[in-house]
Amino acid sequence: MWHGILIIHKERGVTSHQVVAKLRWMLRQTAVGHSGTLDPEATGVLVVGLGEGTRSFQFLNETEKVYRAEVVFGQATDTQDATGTVLWEKPEMCLTPAEIENAVRELTGTIDQMPPMYSAVKVQGKKLYELARAGVDVERQTRKITVYEWNNHYTQPVYEFGQRLTADIRCSKGTYIRTLIHDLGVILGCGAHMGSLVRLSSGPFTLDQALTLDQVEKELEAGTLDRRIIPLTEALAHLPSVLPKAEDRKKVCNGGKLSFYRYPAAAEPGDLAKAVGDDNRLLAVVRLEDNGDYRFWQPVKVFRYQDKA
Numbered sequence: 001m002w003h004g005i006l007i008i009h010k011e012r013g014v015t016s017h018q019v020v021a022k023l024r025w026m027l028r029q030t031a032v033g034h035s036g037t038l039d040p041e042a043t044g045v046l047v048v049g050l051g052e053g054t055r056s057f058q059f060l061n062e063t064e065k066v067y068r069a070e071v072v073f074g075q076a077t078d079t080q081d082a083t084g085t086v087l088w089e090k091p092e093m094c095l096t097p098a099e100i101e102n103a104v105r106e107l108t109g110t111i112d113q114m115p116p117m118y119s120a121v122k123v124q125g126k127k128l129y130e131l132a133r134a135g136v137d138v139e140r141q142t143r144k145i146t147v148y149e150w151n152n153h154y155t156q157p158v159y160e161f162g163q164r165l166t167a168d169i170r171c172s173k174g175t176y177i178r179t180l181i182h183d184l185g186v187i188l189g190c191g192a193h194m195g196s197l198v199r200l201s202s203g204p205f206t207l208d209q210a211l212t213l214d215q216v217e218k219e220l221e222a223g224t225l226d227r228r229i230i231p232l233t234e235a236l237a238h239l240p241s242v243l244p245k246a247e248d249r250k251k252v253c254n255g256g257k258l259s260f261y262r263y264p265a266a267a268e269p270g271d272l273a274k275a276v277g278d279d280n281r282l283l284a285v286v287r288l289e290d291n292g293d294y295r296f297w298q299p300v301k302v303f304r305y306q307d308k309a
Contacts, residue, residue: 070195
């Protein structure tokens, strides 16, 4: 069985679930999953876990995402992207880069964002897009998101109806880029929707590391897929390492605690670390506990491997 993290370059028109299903068939294993959905019309980085990698998602450092999006001016749609029905438009419009930048500033920093109706967010046990397709509009709660950077690539002195602007946006996990673009159109008073969208990175995982499904197949045929799979120890590089001695490795793999004084690390109670074996394999994610008398590492999740079939 394969274990680790594989970065997939998802292509347009394919759902994240379809990518996972194809990989399960290609790799001949059911333990395959993704860490977060990418819309069918979007392309770019999809973080996929293989084997024990599927159990590591909650510990990955994917709090920041970077996208390259296309802003289409003049029309607002019900899905907030190019697949939707036009709700309103403003054919007589003309915007300067300065006007666009003023509006972008209102959407930069920590803001409240309303999840779109066409999204996988659940309300009362049902996904919003299921309700939207049934013609039902429900009340939604806003969410706090952070837009760290929004850089527009201007190629002309003014932007008129139907013209497109490319933007690079670095934001927090859970941000809807199409909603940002829709809201930009509202602020500008002309309407806007998202054209193309590419996820350039998700945390430390970038498009440069990604393989298309066709490339995965070629790597498999060549017997070289191993080198493209990120070991869990590397995927959790943001966590400090604890290196148990031989007599303690079995203990931690059975859920037993380790003395902090024997295995010190730069951590405070409640912080996570990774217990790593002598073969550099991830044994467990551990949390530093303090009972008042002494400190110890308590396994939060233990990882068990089988050799690749």
